[in-house]
Amino acid sequence: MREADYGTVYLVGSGPGDPGLVTVKGLRLIEAADAVVYDRLAPESLLAHAREDAEFVYVGKRPGDHSMSQEEINATLVRLGQEGKNVVRLKGGDPYIFGRGSEEALELLRAGVPFEVVPGVTSGVAAPAYAGIPVTHRGVSTSVAFVTGHEDPTKGRTDVDWKTVAKGADTLVLYMGVGRLKEISRQIVAAGRPPETPVAVVRWGTLPEQRTVTGTLADIARKVEEAKLGPPAITVVGGVAALREDGLGWFERRPLFGRRIVVTRARAQAGELSAKLEDLGAEVVEFPTIEIVPPGSFDPLDAAIRELDSFDWLVFTSVNGVDAFRERLAHHGLDVRAVRRDARLAAIGPATAERLRDCGLRVDVVPDEFRAEGLLEAIPAGELEGKRVLIPRAAVAREVLPEKLREAGAEVVVPPAYRSVPSEAGREALEKRLRAGEIDCVTFTASSTVENFVGMFGEGTAELLGGAKVACIGPITAETARKHGLTVSVEAGEYTIPGLVDAVLSLYEAAG
Template sequence: MKETGKVFLVGAGPGDPGLITEKGLKRLRECDVVVYDHLASERFLDEVPEESQRIYVGKKAGCHYMKQEEINQLLVDLAREGKNVVRLKGGDPFVFGRGGEEVMAVSREGIPFEVVSGVTSAVAALASAGIPVTHRAVSRSFHIMTGHTMTEAGKLPLDFSEFAKLSGTLIFLMGLTHLPLIVKGLLENGKPGSMPAAVIEKGTLPGQRVVRGTLDTVEQRVAEEGIGTPAIIVVGEVTALDFASTYHEPLEGARVAVTGTDLLAAKLRKSLEEAGAYTECVLSMELESHRSGEAMKTAYERLADYGWIVFTSANAVREFFLGLLESGRDNRRLGHVKFAAVGKGTAKELLQYGFTTDYMPEEYCAAALAEGLKSVVKEGERLLIPRSGKGSPELVEILDSAGIVYDDIVLYDVAERRKEAKEMAESLKKADYLTFASGSGVDAFFENAGEDVTALLDEIRVVCIGDITARKLEEHGRKADVTAARFTVEGMTEAISRDWNRGSEN
């Protein structure tokens, strides 16, 4: 009999991906299936194991909207299949998240569950806007009401009068469409028109906006600024305070659209987000390995014939050593070999397998690698070059001209997974930067994007990891706005940071 799985209700926090808890991330990284609503940041889904199932149950244009009762039953059914299920919710599961109903459903069936609290926007969005929910001698309490369930007849809930008369800070979540009704109710129940009020749009996210005023002026201020959803309404004396952070990360407020292999994109996004950027992957490249193919099988059998192994990417390093083990061999077969790496990132990956790099060019590109090899490879030494099927032809052209003997073997190819054109266009419209980390990524983007999407590149800063990628971009009729001086993830982050802050100073 199959063992029953478990259900974890995990709060994703208010939107900023850095505000999910460590425990929440742990549950995501260990789950068999994640059931999620529309999230302010889909970055959380990157934490889910690749083989795990992802089930969207929220309301989105063109998608079926699953009713709460159906979601409850889905959680039960998945757990009965023996799966560990993460039910991922924005904010906190118990702050207007209907988490209690899901707990009741799974507990009735005897299914083990755990609730992992999340940071609620009722506190975090206010803090991000510089508004403390409490402050000594100003507000000794705070109270939260959903503005989403105001009565259809345009009347306030029966308990609104008691809520309006409370002292302290009053917070309305999901209530922007009912702002006039809320303001009117507060005034009718004794709040003065001079009472400070604010509305926070997209709290903790890039594009966050805050309008401040009083109950008499806040509606007009919201209309003037064109404030939209999602938004939080705050009423109380603390709203007149401004404790907005004076420290800012170098990429705070920047939105970066990322392309690249899953592993590289994940590293780049982590680096950018640590610098304060909001990131979104618009095209991911998936490796199709050929490490078990006939060409690589022969290469593994002939390792004794090679004096050098040349790596042009970290992906090639990983694929090569995985194939080595799968062939029934290990690192002892490589004791006689010298290693060349195209750059620091590749050399760092090689070190993970216990080998230092014997040659690395000062300029991290295939042409410089080949030129350098001409001076270090001895006569009669044979090179093994296991790499991507779309590797730079310059490498072998230069080796040919020098009469160096080599085996250039396709170790892997790259296939792309992309957003639909309409969804990609929406992402790029909001982005400040678009990154390319390889020539194959540039080709894949232009092959799949379509004219409507590529036209958007006129309104966005395009970033390339190095000169070769930048030249590939030029082949498609677009020059790079930013090219990293160091051809690494860290180099790209530094280059974007310099460019972003230069723009902020102008």
């Protein structure tokens, strides 16, 4: 292939661990990439933003276990670029701060493969910030030195001039040095720093499993060993490390900090729940037990759309139903203006109502209780006699709503607008974490998520959950969970995503 036909390799810093800290440009490139070559420390959740047909190449390294040598990584990037692919080389932190990104760039340059560098938030700044430690502070530190604590072991010597470094900057930030902390501390003291100089070691900074150990140059190695704190970790040496004790450690004070919570909602709808839980400090494990797909046939929905102006009521029981209805209108070259101007609209809850309003539709009825029974009570009894009602919804759903509407004298049309089908992606990984007792809570947002979860793990599901709590969005979902032998720890008082988040929060606030 001619050089003019080569793809571009983007050396993208994924940030320190929290996927929310990736840059806007970095995320855009991930979404468009033909191939993603990623490290061990690059957040896996970012990979979910890549195209389904993208090629993924894992090149992670851990102490004593390298999936590829650096030379092999370089060759892989060159090969993919020469194949005409646009490649994201996703690296933890920043590509040019102890990330060997410059070595990869030089190899690409030699091969004539175009490349760009997208800087990332480095863990040497972010991890201390999440631990309540600013690396500079007026009156305490006006200079910072970034130092590697893990050099090439084959050199037999160190390139770090500890005497110059120790005296040349107020704050020292050490990358990858936790395994040599005793020796490094000794050298810094020997270079003239007082033994009582504050030190903080932050492991897995910016992530829910973040842990911080504080001490001084005299005792930090012992404290880290006692705490069994291993890599990856950032070490901060200097007066700024003491500021954590002044109350700046905001991240670890969040109410769900360190809790691992499973979200079983379909991936397309998981965003709101995941984001709210993460904002409260939880580590969210997205495990979509359902996937939203088209119905077996669109014929019934298409027939309803052709006679849309004959319906007096349109009733929507989920956001998915709204989305599917709108997409099918668009398929026929229509939009919401096809809905009769005097038709009345009902939504089962505020999220569904909000989606309808986003489409430009007025919502007439939203029940106080967000389930079918509540919707029936909210529609005035005299409004249904002789009326035509359209309910675009899931192919499989409870029949209580259409049955009761018919009993009230309405003609009810219920075309399937979508199907919820089981999704087993990630089952083995989640089972492993459940068996290891690493999951604190599993959330269910619909009976179908319960059914599919139990279907995947079988009769031993309750035993597999062990001490993990179960949180359900409402009584119908909770009833389904109990039917399958699961112990429901909490039900949302309001049958919405914010209500479910509040319910989860109450579990741990009550536990203190």
